[in-house]
Structures are given as structure tokens and as C-alpha cells.
Amino acid sequence: MKLSQIGIFLCLLFVKPVSAGTVSPVKDEPYAVPVSVKYTLSPKWKDVHFKKVVADGDNSIFILTDAGLFRDFPGEMISKDLLYASLADKYPVDICIQEGTGYLYYLYPDRFLTNKHAGAICSLLPENKYRHIAVNSNDDVLLVGEQAGVLYNRNTKIRELGIPHSELIRLYVSDDQFWYLSATGIYLLNHDKWVKIHSGNNLTAMAFNRDKIAVGTTDGYYVIDRNGKIVEPHNNRLPVPVINHMLTVDGKYWFATDQGAFVKQPERFDYYASERWLDQDKVIDMAADNDGNLYFLTPTGLNKVQFEQETLAEKAEFMQDNLRKYHLRYGFSAASRLVDPDDPTTMRLDDDDNDGLWTSFYLGSQAFRYAVTKEEKAKEYVWESFEAFERLLTIHPIEGFSARTFERTGYIAGDTIPWRPAPDKNWWWKGTTSTDEFVGYLFITSVIDQFAAQTPEEKKRVADYFDAIMTHIITNDYYFIDYDGKPTLWGRWNPEYVNSFATTQFDRRLNSTLTITGLQLAYKLTGKDIYKSEAFRMMEEHGYLDNMKIPMGNIRFTSGFQHQGITMGEDWNHSDDEMAFLTYWVLYHYAFDDTLKQEYAKMIRDHWEIEKPERNALWNLLAYGTSGDIDLESTIWYLQGFPKDRNRYVVKNSHRKDLEFLPKDIHTNFREQTTTELLPKRERPLNRHNNNEFIIDGGRGAHQQLTGDEFLLPYWMARFLSVIQ
Incomplete structure (x- = not known):
């Protein structure tokens, strides 16, 4: 037919x-969707260089820079923090967030302090001796310098401390315990001594997840328990294996690198790079607020990935x-x-x-x-x-x-x-x-x-x-x-x-x-x-x-x-x-x-x-x-x-x-x-x-x-x- x-x-x-x-x-x-927010730096500070970012318990964002302490302002603006006149002209060498309370602590060349507790916590220090600060929920304040460390409780000095022979990469606090990361080992502060719980090579970062610790390196990461035993094998099948910093947010590992940031999902990695997400791809630090939003700090800008619900x-x-x-x-x-x-x-x-x-x-x-x-x-x-x-x-x-x-x-x-x-x-x-x-x-x-x-x-x-x-x-x-x-x-x-x-x-x-x-x-x-x-x-x-x-x-x-x-x-x-x-x-x-x-x-x-x-x-x-x-x-x-x-x-x-x-x-x-x-x-x-x-x-x-x-x-x-x- x-x-x-x-x-x-x-x-x-x-x-x-x-x-x-x-x-x-x-x-x-409704489903969660990541949204990019790029903060604008006040024009008067156009040549500032960023070093570290933290998010306090009120979701305020603070940035350590070569020009002093900066913070966020309405309209996704960043400028120098002038709210406390007594601190406006001072240059902190480090900042941290207290575990548990979310309080911001400052380390200056000659003192450490917080504006919480009515400003009562403030202790004078030998000039330029300490470069790093960490604070646990018991109000224990750990300070570390190139040659020595010291432990305070509030304003009271508890003890002088030595430091591991390896150069410090970063201090961490988890479950009131202080951790010291170097390129070759992970140390736990036990009373007045640093105990090496894990040896490694080219270590760069840590992220705590309940009883586990993810360890970042220049070639991927692996997971250990709190005794230092490897419980998840080395993985370098990552978007970028050279890791600068790590965080755990809602049980998921986040990674910062020189070529963007990414998060480990059950089946894959979600990758945040390029101008869609970052003002430049080199991420030197990151922080998370109480709502689970991520803040990625580059040498020149602050970038936020905000998770919103939409239909x-x-x-x-x-x-x-x-x-x-x-x-x-x-x-x-x-x-x-x-x-x-x-x-x-x-x-x-x-x-x-x-x-x-x-x-x-x-x-x-x-x-x-x-x-x-x-x-x-x-x-x-x-x-x-x-x-x-x-x-x-x-x-x-x-x-x-x-x-x-x-x-x-x-x-x-x-x-x-x-x-x-x-x-x-x-x-x-x-x-x-x-x-x-x-x-x-x-x-x-x-x-x-x-x-x-x-x-x-x-x-x-x-x-x-x-x-x-x-x-x-x-x-x-x-x-x-x-x-x-x-x-x-x-x-x-x-x-x-x-x-x-x-x-x-x-x-x-x-x-x-x-x-x-x-x-x-x-x-x-x-x-x-x-x-x-x-x-x-x-x-x-x-x-x-x-x-x-x-x-x-x-x-x-x-x-x-x-x-x-x-x-x-x-x-x-x-x-x-x-x-x-x-x-x-x-x-x-x-x-x-x-x-x-x-x-x-x-x-x-x-x-x-x-x-x-x-x-x-x-x-x-x-x-x-x-x-x-x-x-x-x-x-x-x-x-x-x-x-x-x-x-x-x-x-x-x-x-x-x-x-x-x-x-x-x-x-x-x-x-x-x-x-x-x-x-x-x-x-x-x-x-x-x-x-x-x-x-x-x-x-x-x-x-x-x-x-x-x-x-x-x-x-x-x-x-x-x-x-x-």
C-alpha cells in the first residue's frame, strides 16, 4: 500500500x-541551592591583602589583613572594623573563634583579649612572642609562637609550654582539646606536653568529624581516628589534590585549594571555582557560619556560597x-x-x-x-x-x-x-x-x-x-x-x-x-x-x-x-x-x-x-x-x-x-x-x-x-x- x-x-x-x-x-x-555572593571591598582599602577569615556566633565575618581587622557590613561590603575605638588603630597578628560560644578573640603583639565577658578577659604578653591563638569552651586560651607556647584560663596563666620541633601550620580546637598541625605530624596537647599521635608527609590541613579527623596533604587526603590510626585510605581523586585548608560542615568535608574549593558529597565532589563563585581561584582560607553558608577568602576578596531554599x-x-x-x-x-x-x-x-x-x-x-x-x-x-x-x-x-x-x-x-x-x-x-x-x-x-x-x-x-x-x-x-x-x-x-x-x-x-x-x-x-x-x-x-x-x-x-x-x-x-x-x-x-x-x-x-x-x-x-x-x-x-x-x-x-x-x-x-x-x-x-x-x-x-x-x-x-x- x-x-x-x-x-x-x-x-x-x-x-x-x-x-x-x-x-x-x-x-x-523546596530544595537547597547554592548562591554566589561576592563581597565588595570599600574603595579606600583597595590594596589590602587578606590573610584569614572567621565567622562568629552571630554570623559576623571578620578578616585578618595586612591593614588590620576588617569585617562585613550591610550590602555585602567589607571595610576596616572601627566599631571599637580602642581597637581601631591596632593590628592583630591573629584572630580565632572560641569553640562552643562563637566569641571572637584577638591576639595582638602585646596582649590577647575578647570584647565578650564585658571585656574582662585581657592579658598582657611579652612583645611579639606569640603569633597564633586558639580558645576552647572552657575559656582555655592557647598561644603559640616560633619558640614557645603558653596556656591561659581567662586572664590566669596556667603554664608555659614548649612546642613541637616541626613548624606550625595551624592550631585547631575540637572537643576542648588543642591540636597542633605540622607538615610531618599531628600533635595533641596533653596537660603540659604535646603528644604526637600521627606522622605523615606534606600535611596541610585537618577537619574534625566526630571521632574522625580528615587529614589534607599536597596530594589528596585521608582519614584517621583520634588515636592517629588511618581508618579511610588516601584519596587523591579530587578536583584539585593540593589542599590548603579543610572544614567539616554538616558532616561533609570542604576543601580549599589554589584552584577553587570543593565539598565531598556521597557520590561526587561539588566544585566551586571560576568567576561564578570566586573573585579569583586561589582560596587561602574559609569559614562557615551557623546557617551552613561557606565563606571563601582569596588574597583579594571574600566570596560566600549561600544555601537557599527555593522551588x-x-x-x-x-x-x-x-x-x-x-x-x-x-x-x-x-x-x-x-x-x-x-x-x-x-x-x-x-x-x-x-x-x-x-x-x-x-x-x-x-x-x-x-x-x-x-x-x-x-x-x-x-x-x-x-x-x-x-x-x-x-x-x-x-x-x-x-x-x-x-x-x-x-x-x-x-x-x-x-x-x-x-x-x-x-x-x-x-x-x-x-x-x-x-x-x-x-x-x-x-x-x-x-x-x-x-x-x-x-x-x-x-x-x-x-x-x-x-x-x-x-x-x-x-x-x-x-x-x-x-x-x-x-x-x-x-x-x-x-x-x-x-x-x-x-x-x-x-x-x-x-x-x-x-x-x-x-x-x-x-x-x-x-x-x-x-x-x-x-x-x-x-x-x-x-x-x-x-x-x-x-x-x-x-x-x-x-x-x-x-x-x-x-x-x-x-x-x-x-x-x-x-x-x-x-x-x-x-x-x-x-x-x-x-x-x-x-x-x-x-x-x-x-x-x-x-x-x-x-x-x-x-x-x-x-x-x-x-x-x-x-x-x-x-x-x-x-x-x-x-x-x-x-x-x-x-x-x-x-x-x-x-x-x-x-x-x-x-x-x-x-x-x-x-x-x-x-x-x-x-x-x-x-x-x-x-x-x-x-x-x-x-x-x-x-x-x-x-x-x-x-x-x-x-x-x-x-x-x-
Whole structure:
């Protein structure tokens, strides 16, 4: 039987997922999320160098510097501590927090003191004899210098002490006991003597965890008990094995290094490095407050990782408000850049090659939001952005051709060659429209038709828009014809072009899919027979359906193919994944009949299976809404882990020793998956959906910021598909 003989059965607009069944919705409960807070140093102290940080019992932060004692002030500001006039002009040599009480103690060259206990604890000392202080909950005060030590109780001197022969790295207090760490040993103060309980090499730090002590070194760490016996073996499979300092917070070990900080989780290490978290990566000290927030001190700044409770709904509201305020350009969703990288007030929205594609994520999110909530504002936002798509068709004189983008005359930010003046002399438009843009047109047309267009006038408005585009494509032998009368570089769906690709190249499968999807959608919207007959002609005479069903496992390194001087087939283009999955929604929901729909579900599942390691929530949800397949855990992981701070910081992970790397061979690892396990988004370069999720180094810098629709579309799809309750 020919495909054209199969009866037409238009798909329902709200098709339930099939085959894999339905998942139980995940309740959107609060979860903990790390948030970066960077403190600003008062300008009058711009050359100060930081040495040590502590957090007292009131969560006040104190920093030992070469210019005296500094502290935190409202607004995440750091400046010199002038609150006590009698201490303002004095320079402490060390500070510490008393175990148990959280009181701050100061060690000066000639005395130690605290402002607690009404200031009654203060003892004079021999000048410059002691350099380090520690205080336990019994009010015992230990002072250590280069040659000797001394123990006080409050103001009363208890005894003089010797010190171990090894140079002190740091004093510690745990369970009222004093500990002395050197590079070669750990000592416990027992009455008036230091008892060596553990010998080691290149020791750098300690962290106490009940009856255990984690010992940091220049090559990883291990764990001993309080008698010095090793109870957990040496581990140097860390993000950075050279450890500067350690803490235990809520039973978890935190590590400070010259290349950032990290915490040991049950299954992995969470890594905090790069400008996303730190003003520089060299962490010289760290502290934790009573709420479990971490403070990382670098030589030049104080950085806080604050753990907040949020829900996905709250994150979506934040993303929505931020996008509306700072990322709308003529209705397009636009990433921003700072004209002055050091001034956050110099934000600018520039034209982009794929304004239509990127905006389809935002418009799509609002269409699904309206389907879920029936909020009129969401519907208003859909039509607002649709106006920008409509203007892409009318800003130039080419019938049915959609420009890439437009801008006022004289303000073009991108490349200038593809731009042309519009009939309205106040505007210019950009040509060379690609398949990426066409995918955006497909997707926004379908979701507006499904969820936002309700009146006959609205339905016709959407149909006329897409009808014009598809008429242009069919009339011009399945090409986008540009201002020069020639096909654009990538706007090509002609069989000669599509079938010129080998069956091992994804372009053959993808372009066939785009063609059939566009024809199906146009037929559903307009009822014009030409779209149906052309779709079946392409499938039967030119093998487009067979092309669409090429197994994803068949796609591999393919040499010897060039398109206008561009080598193709020798790498995996993740933009193709993005285009495919957005198109799958339309392909499936606008299928001519159930037989085709089942074929489409199989090919979507085939693609989804190979994409699973990337844990992309959007691909999961687009698959679930069509083939019925979903990795629910990864979907929630993605949404909860997507950072609200969308700056595209430069990050680096390739140096990490805790990661298991895969071979770079293009034949055995064609998808360029760098590691066996995917890193969280907050540790990777922040990219749109068209990038390889396994890119672990890179980024464009804090002066560029994504819009947040990368989160909004999968969030509202998850709500629509009842994945999130």
C-alpha cells in the first residue's frame, strides 16, 4: 500500500504520551541551592591583602589583613572594623573563634583579649612572642609562637609550654582539646606536653568529624581516628589534590585549594571555582557560619556560597521577571552583554544570527504557561513576540522569506555583510536565514496554534504566517531564496541537497524531518492539498521517510563531504540535536495519521536514547510529550541545577583529578563526550541548548548573560505534561 493511500487522520491537539506510560508527578517542594555572593571591598582599602577569615556566633565575618581587622557590613561590603575605638588603630597578628560560644578573640603583639565577658578577659604578653591563638569552651586560651607556647584560663596563666620541633601550620580546637598541625605530624596537647599521635608527609590541613579527623596533604587526603590510626585510605581523586585548608560542615568535608574549593558529597565532589563563585581561584582560607553558608577568602576578596531554599516555581518567576525586564528586544528574547565588562549597568541587547530560534524558546514557554495557567499575561506575551516573527516576513520585499533579524539603521552589532536596508529607511534586515531559524518558525507556529490561538481570526493569523513561509519554500524548489536571488547557505530542503548526504550523516535525516514536518503543519493549518501531496511525494519519490528513520546509531564520522567549502560529517553538531527535538513536537502532534505517528514515536525514541547521557530536561520532555519516554530524575536534576545567575563565566574542569575522562578519538567518541558522568550546569560553561553538554572548559565571560528561557521552556512543558505538580 502506498503512503498516499493511507487515510488522513489529524492528530489531537493535546495528545497524551504513549508507549512508556505516564510518570507520577514530582511535587515541587523546596530544595537547597547554592548562591554566589561576592563581597565588595570599600574603595579606600583597595590594596589590602587578606590573610584569614572567621565567622562568629552571630554570623559576623571578620578578616585578618595586612591593614588590620576588617569585617562585613550591610550590602555585602567589607571595610576596616572601627566599631571599637580602642581597637581601631591596632593590628592583630591573629584572630580565632572560641569553640562552643562563637566569641571572637584577638591576639595582638602585646596582649590577647575578647570584647565578650564585658571585656574582662585581657592579658598582657611579652612583645611579639606569640603569633597564633586558639580558645576552647572552657575559656582555655592557647598561644603559640616560633619558640614557645603558653596556656591561659581567662586572664590566669596556667603554664608555659614548649612546642613541637616541626613548624606550625595551624592550631585547631575540637572537643576542648588543642591540636597542633605540622607538615610531618599531628600533635595533641596533653596537660603540659604535646603528644604526637600521627606522622605523615606534606600535611596541610585537618577537619574534625566526630571521632574522625580528615587529614589534607599536597596530594589528596585521608582519614584517621583520634588515636592517629588511618581508618579511610588516601584519596587523591579530587578536583584539585593540593589542599590548603579543610572544614567539616554538616558532616561533609570542604576543601580549599589554589584552584577553587570543593565539598565531598556521597557520590561526587561539588566544585566551586571560576568567576561564578570566586573573585579569583586561589582560596587561602574559609569559614562557615551557623546557617551552613561557606565563606571563601582569596588574597583579594571574600566570596560566600549561600544555601537557599527555593522551588522550581519560584525560580521560574524570577527568570520570567528578569527576562521581561532585561532581555526583550523588539519582542525577541535576547542575550545581553556589558559594553563595559566591569560595569553591570552597561547592559546592551544586540542582534543575533538566530533571534527567531532563541525567541522560540521564550514564546514556547509562554504558550505552555498559558495552557497550564490560563493567565492572560502569558497569552499577551505570546502575541507580543509573534509580532516580531511576523515582521521578519514583512520588513523586506521578498515574498514569504523570513529575515534572520532586524535593527534600526546604524545600530547593527553583528557582522555587516548579510544586512540590507529595508524599504523603511529607518531599518535594516539580515538575510542568510538558516534551518535553525526555520525550526523556530515551526515550533512557535505549532504551539501558538495548539495553545494560544482561540478565535478564527487568531487561527488564520497563525496559518497565514506559516503558509507564506512554506509557499516560498515550495515555490523556490525547497530553498530559502535570499536577497541575491540565490539559496541561503543552510536554508535547503531540496532532494538533490538532502540526499547528497551519506546515510551516516545526520543532515540527511534532519533535513528530511524538517521538510515533512513543515508540510504536515502547513496542511493542518490551511487545508491546502498541495502540502499533503508534496509531503507524500517527498516521502515516496525521494525517500524522506526512509531518511527520517535512519537509526541514530548509524551516524558516525564521515569524511569527504563539503558544502560550499565547509567540511561536514566529521563532527557531531549539537545544533542538529536542538533542531531535531524542537521539530519532533510538531512532527508527532501534526502527523497525517496514526500509522505515521507510531513511526515518528520510534524515531524520536531512537534519538532520545542516544541523548540520555546529556540529561537535558527539554529533550526529555519533548520525548515524553511524543514517544512517551523520559528520564525523570535527570529532568528534575536539570531544572533544579539550572543556575539563576546566567552569566557565561569562563570555567575550567579539564585539570580535575576526580573526573573519569573518555578518549578524544573522533571514531570511538563521535559525540565528543568528555567524561563518563555529566557535571552539574553550575560547574560547566553556561550554554544554550545547541551546545555539547559535555563541554567542561570555556565560556564567554561574565559580561555576557543568557536570558533564562533555556529554563522556562522545559519548566512550563513539565508543568503542562504533569511531570511537575
